[in-house]
Amino acid sequence: MKVLVAVKRVIDFNVKPRVKMDGSGVDLANVKMSMNPFDEIAVEEAIRLKEKGVATEIVAVSIGPAKAQETLRTALAMGADRAILVQTDEEVEPLAVAKILARIANEEQPQLFILGKQAIDDDNNATGQMLAALLGWPQGTFASKVEVGDGKTTVTREVDGGLETEALDLPAVVTTDLRLNEPRYASLPNIMKAKSKPLATRTPEELGVDTARRLETLKVAEPPKRQAGEKVGSVDELVSKLKALGVA
Amino acid sequence: MAVLLLVEHDGAAVRDATLPAVTAAAKLGEVHALVAGSNVGSVGSEAAKIAGVAKVLVADAAHLDHDLAENVAPVAARLMEGYDAFVAPATTFGKNIAPRVAALIDVMQVGDIISVEDANTFTRPIYAGNAIATVRSNDAKKVITVRGTAFEKASREGGSASVESIDAGADAGNARFVGIEASKSDRPELTSAKVIVSGGRAFGSSDQFHSLLDPLADKLGAAVGASRAAVDAGYAPNDYQVGQTGKIVAPEVYVAIGISGAIQHLAGMKDSKTIVAINKDEEAPIFQVADIGLVGDLFKIVPELTEKL
Numbered sequence: 328m329k330v331l332v333a334v335k336r337v338i339d340f341n342v343k344p345r346v347k348m349d350g351s352g353v354d355l356a357n358v359k360m361s362m363n364p365f366d367e368i369a370v371e372e373a374i375r376l377k378e379k380g381v382a383t384e385i386v387a388v389s390i391g392p393a394k395a396q397e398t399l400r401t402a403l404a405m406g407a408d409r410a411i412l413v414q415t416d417e418e419v420e421p422l423a424v425a426k427i428l429a430r431i432a433n434e435e436q437p438q439l440f441i442l443g444k445q446a447i448d449d450d451n452n453a454t455g456q457m458l459a460a461l462l463g464w465p466q467g468t469f470a471s472k473v474e475v476g477d478g479k480t481t482v483t484r485e486v487d488g489g490l491e492t493e494a495l496d497l498p499a500v501v502t503t504d505l506r507l508n509e510p511r512y513a514s515l516p517n518i519m520k521a522k523s524k525p526l527a528t529r530t531p532e533e534l535g536v537d538t539a540r541r542l543e544t545l546k547v548a549e550p551p552k553r554q555a556g557e558k559v560g561s562v563d564e565l566v567s568k569l570k571a572l573g574v575a
Numbered sequence: 576m577a578v579l580l581l582v583e584h585d586g587a588a589v590r591d592a593t594l595p596a597v598t599a600a601a602k603l604g605e606v607h608a609l610v611a612g613s614n615v616g617s618v619g620s621e622a623a624k625i626a627g628v629a630k631v632l633v634a635d636a637a638h639l640d641h642d643l644a645e646n647v648a649p650v651a652a653r654l655m656e657g658y659d660a661f662v663a664p665a666t667t668f669g670k671n672i673a674p675r676v677a678a679l680i681d682v683m684q685v686g687d688i689i690s691v692e693d694a695n696t697f698t699r700p701i702y703a704g705n706a707i708a709t710v711r712s713n714d715a716k717k718v719i720t721v722r723g724t725a726f727e728k729a730s731r732e733g734g735s736a737s738v739e740s741i742d743a744g745a746d747a748g749n750a751r752f753v754g755i756e757a758s759k760s761d762r763p764e765l766t767s768a769k770v771i772v773s774g775g776r777a778f779g780s781s782d783q784f785h786s787l788l789d790p791l792a793d794k795l796g797a798a799v800g801a802s803r804a805a806v807d808a809g810y811a812p813n814d815y816q817v818g819q820t821g822k823i824v825a826p827e828v829y830v831a832i833g834i835s836g837a838i839q840h841l842a843g844m845k846d847s848k849t850i851v852a853i854n855k856d857e858e859a860p861i862f863q864v865a866d867i868g869l870v871g872d873l874f875k876i877v878p879e880l881t882e883k884l
Contacts, residue, residue, distance in 0.1 A: 481753065504813075
């Protein structure tokens with residue numbers, strides 16, 4: 328079966344984001360960009376399904392500027408078979424991303440569409456659920472375990488109350504949580520090989536998706552800063568501080 | 576403005592997570608609460624008592640058990656013909672269902688809001704809370720999830736809403752609940768606890784994590800939390816995780832022990848009223864946000880602290 332994975336190019340996980348002085352957004356000029364960590368987990372899961380003989384082909388899809396090709400090459404180097412870039416310089420919201428991915432799904436007819444549960448830039452946690460709604464497919468969100476067999480996928484989900492398991496008919500959408508797997512690093516030979524794997528470029532217009540923003544960002548500000556407090560020298564001092572707070 | 580609020584419940588009672596969402600919803604207009612589930616009559620009666628709820632709609636059917644998004648979202652989406660806004664708590668429950676509702680009615684969700692500026696304008700944290708965006712929704716209808724720590728809880732008493740049964744829709748038939756492995760604990764829930772003691776990878780093992788932290792939590796009447804590193808290492812279950820992708824907490828007192836303070840962890844707890852940090856590394860970033868810090872070996876400090884409290 329075919330598996331589609333969505334990958335987003337975002338600020339690197341280890342970079343501390345800085346708000347622009349004019350309040351228009353977060354400064355991404357000359358900042359290291361990488362694949363969204365949850366999407367790396369999505370790519371890894373697809374590769375593991377292929378290694379188990381469950382998946383036959385993995386197609387990585389990204390929506391973004393020309394530079395998102397680098398992110399797709401990373402997915403290809405990890406083990407995806409081919410890639411599709413839906414190229415746009417506009418910032419695309421989850422709803423429009425979901426619409427684009429739904430069009431791609433209609434063309435590609437995968438049995439499983441795996442996405443990261445959220446991107447670490449806008450922290451929306453919405454695209455996978457929206458995609459599932461648009462396709463009328465079931466959704467296994469926040470997955471920490473995925474098994475596929477008999478036309479179904481059994482997904483263990485990290486929910487507030489513990490670990491919940493659902494059985495979903497295929498085709499289905501799965502969104503990944505942190506503990507689903509540990510993504511591999513691409514080896515140098517695989518990075519070289521990835522350069523010759525097919526990468527198609529499309530546009531939102533050609534797919535018939537209007538990407539006009541529904542949400543307007545009026546301002547981006549720094550959160551209120553906490554000041555470092557004082558250090559105490561002993562457990563006794565800490566106990567008296569806690570008592571003063573009324574918790575002990 | 577008419578607001579449809581999705582009630583989070585456990586099948587028998589309204590969950591606390593619903594209450595701050597009611598407060599946020601009430602800032603937008605008249606609140607009607609949707610209770611979807613199986614045999615949820617008692618939840619409907621409970622929801623009717625929440626201050627600020629004007630009406631309760633109960634969708635009761637076997638296929639609505641266990642909050643399956645595939646079955647709950649269409650019920651809400653259909654109701655949205657008569658509402659201007661849909662509001663849900665930004666918990667794993669709300670985050671699973673609300674975007675599905677949003678896509679069904681072609682609305683871009685405003686997720687995880689921390690304030691209502693006006694009927695169209697909200698603030699929400701982005702980049703793990705390293706920035707706060709003020710966003711205006713240009714959709715005619717709004718779909719919103721609410722960060723619980725940012726709004727007061729509505730009172731569970733004082734309301735006297737009418738309760739109405741509504742059409743529960745059909746079973747989508749493509750998703751089935753198999754089971755839940757719930758972490759059992761007599762301690763307070765993380766997201767509503769007044770005091771939290773939280774442990775990191777420095778505990779070294781699951782045994783040490785629990786044998787040191789549990790007695791301290793018991794002394795303080797606290798909930799137990801963990802950093803991602805501690806959960807990844809298997810010292811604590813997933814639902815203990817505090818941070819950008821785990822639970823967002825804001826207790827009166829948060830005691831971080833053996834947690835260095837990665838930005839993803841700080842994102843989940845930096846709105847706590849008082850932060851106490853215990854760490855052997857005096858340069859640990861956690862001390863930059865801590866009100867009270869103690870530098871030292873947790874294996875000595877924690878037992879001594881537990882004994883002296």
